[in-house]
Structures are given as C-alpha cells and as structure tokens.
Amino acid sequence: MERTERSGRQQSTTEHRRRELLEAAERIVLRDGPDASMNAIAAEAGITKPILYRHFGDKGGLYRALALRHTDALLANLATALDAPVLRRDRVEATLDAYLLAIESQPQVYRFLMHPAEGDTAPETGFDVGRHSAPLLRRLGEELAKVITDRLDLGPGGELTARVWGHGIVGMMHGAGDWWLRERPCTREQLVTQLADLLWGQLAAVEDRAGGPGF
Template sequence: MSARTSRRDPDRRRALLEAADAVIGREGPEASMAAIAAEAGVSKPILYRHFGDKSGLYQTLAERHSRVLIEAIRESMRRDAGGMRGRVHDGIDTYLALIAENLHFYRFLMHRARAEDTATHSVMSTVMHSLGREIADLLLADAGVHDPARAQVWGHAIVGMVQNAGDWWLDHPDVERASVVAALTDLVLSGLPAAAVASS
C-alpha cells in the first residue's frame, strides 16, 4: 500500500493513531515505534507508510493533541466572568490541568518528539506562538495595552513563563495546582501594570 493510498483510508489511519495514543498513554516518553506498531497489529514499515515516516507520525500526533489544548485555553480565556483576572486565571488553570491530565502525552511530545524531530519542534513552537498571540490580543483588547509590539512581547513572555512553571510543577506534584495558578496569576497581573507605567 502506498502512502497516497493509505491516506485515503481514514479509518485505518485513525486506528493507528488510537494505537499510538494507547501506547503513549501507558509508557509516555519511552513509548517505542515498535510498541505502537504491535498495538496496531502492523509492522513498523507499514506504520510509517501511513504517515510517510516517523517524523510524519510525530507531527500528526502533535497536531492532533495541540488542537485540543489550544481550543480549551482559547475558550477559557474568552469567557467574560471575572474580568481580566478571571481570564488569566482560567487560561493558566486550563493549561496546567490539561498537561497534568495528559502527562505522558505532554512529555512525549514536548520533550522526546520535539527533541528528536525538527518538524515536530516546529509544530509545538507554532502552538506556543499561537497562544502568545492570543494573549497579546487579550492585552490589547482588555488590559489597556496600546502598543501591539509590546503586547506581543508580553504575550509570548507569559506563555514561556507559564510553560516553564508548569514543567517545574509536574515534577513537584505535592504542590497544589491552585497554588501555582494563583502565584502565576498574581505575577502576571502585578507585572503588567508596572511595565505599563514604565513604558508610558
């Protein structure tokens, strides 16, 4: 079966992705392509043929799971409840909740696949840049920020800060998520007014 033919069989492709999800869900970053192929009942060459190669499989998984993450965060940040503080709080809380609930996938995609494959690194970087733009738009619309370039800088800085704090938190499960969310929300909302004053 050619790669072109395999792409015309969405049910088979979906079954292979579900097999990958099952193995990664059990094994996390250590999940092997051989284990994914075995889960799907195919050989590794057949698995790769459906996605072009290992890189193609990594990219498809990254796109599949990042869409869910982006949509969930976008929805939480667009709610009006609680004003700016509520939006920042809910966006951070949604992000941390999702990476904790999908810990094996997060570590597989953000650490292993991203490190092994430049194309997957690009996909995940695009996800983070998209979130940065979302936050920049929120700052321009609701936080009294008037300089688009400054909003972009702050938006991407917030994403990087939350991502790194989230990585730390995943290694310290004894710390309650609510405490991390509150600390990050306070930092964002106390830092932005000071920076706005300094730039005026």
C-alpha cells in the same frame, strides 16, 4: 464518474485506518513516553512497520500528526477560558487554571507534546534553536498575543508588546507548571493565585526586607 466516487470512499477508509493507527500509536506513546519505537506502535496496531511509514512518512510525521490532535484540543480549551465573560483577573486565572489542569490530568500527553522528538522537515537549518522545544508553545504564545492585541489598548508598537507578553506569559505558565508538576509544592489554586499576583506586579510592589540591601 465512478473514479471520483471510488476514490472518495477509498479516501474515507484510508482516513479511518489512519485514525486507528493514530489511536494505537497514542496508546503506546502514553505508555512508553517519547521512547516509543515504531516497532512497538506497529505491533500495538496489529501490523508491521512499513505500513506506518506509508501513512506518516517517518517517525516525525507520526508524532506530528499525534501532537496536532492534542494541541488543537488544548488550544480549544484555553480559548474558552480566555473568552469567559468576566473580569480580566478572573480570566487570566481561569486560563492559567485550564492549562495547569490539563497538564495535571494528563502528564504523559503533556510531556509528549513538549518534546515532539525533532523532525522539522527542514534539515540543516544550522540555526534551529529550540527545534525540540514544542511548536505547541509557539502556537500558544501567538494565540495569546492575538487575544491581547484584540482586547487591550497598547498604543503604538502594541503588536510587538502583545507578542512579547504572549510568549512571556506562556513561558511562565510552562516553566512554573513544569516545576509544580514535578514537585507538587502546593495546590493548583494556590499556584494560580501566586502566578496571577506576579503578573499583577506584586514583584514590584512588595517591600524590601528590612535591613537588607534592597532589591
């Protein structure tokens, strides 16, 4: 039937238009940060607001669509680092490095991803701590947990341990990366080494300072 044929083509051109709009939005968001207005984005795309709303529903929808692309890209990157066939320590360092390289080379993207400007489709949840704080981080944590579960023999209750560690490590990466990107107190390699040391138990291993009350 022609119906499906035509609707198929329409679908594809619609998708194409949507991609164009997303690219315009991306240019503006990268330029103006999370304060980018729908008007500005529409202007960049050479159109007016209502069209954006037809395509993405609301601002949150547009932002989510935009975030999805980069999130997927970053996750793919990290997955390859995580799959490198080397020693565990090297693999951890490679993953940390991949993340830090990503946020270093595209800080605006990173910043945007971390603050998708609300819009959880769930109004009035009443207990939505971290509504802003990036679904990206949650996805990263879960992915890492999966890898840990797959590769490590954690014994009974290991699944919970893996998830705690996954989210903990991602949080560590994020927190340290945020600070590092802002202050740039050292090279990326140094940061990676220090963080890997931390994960390798150096905090517990180093000696107390002589004469101090211990730690």
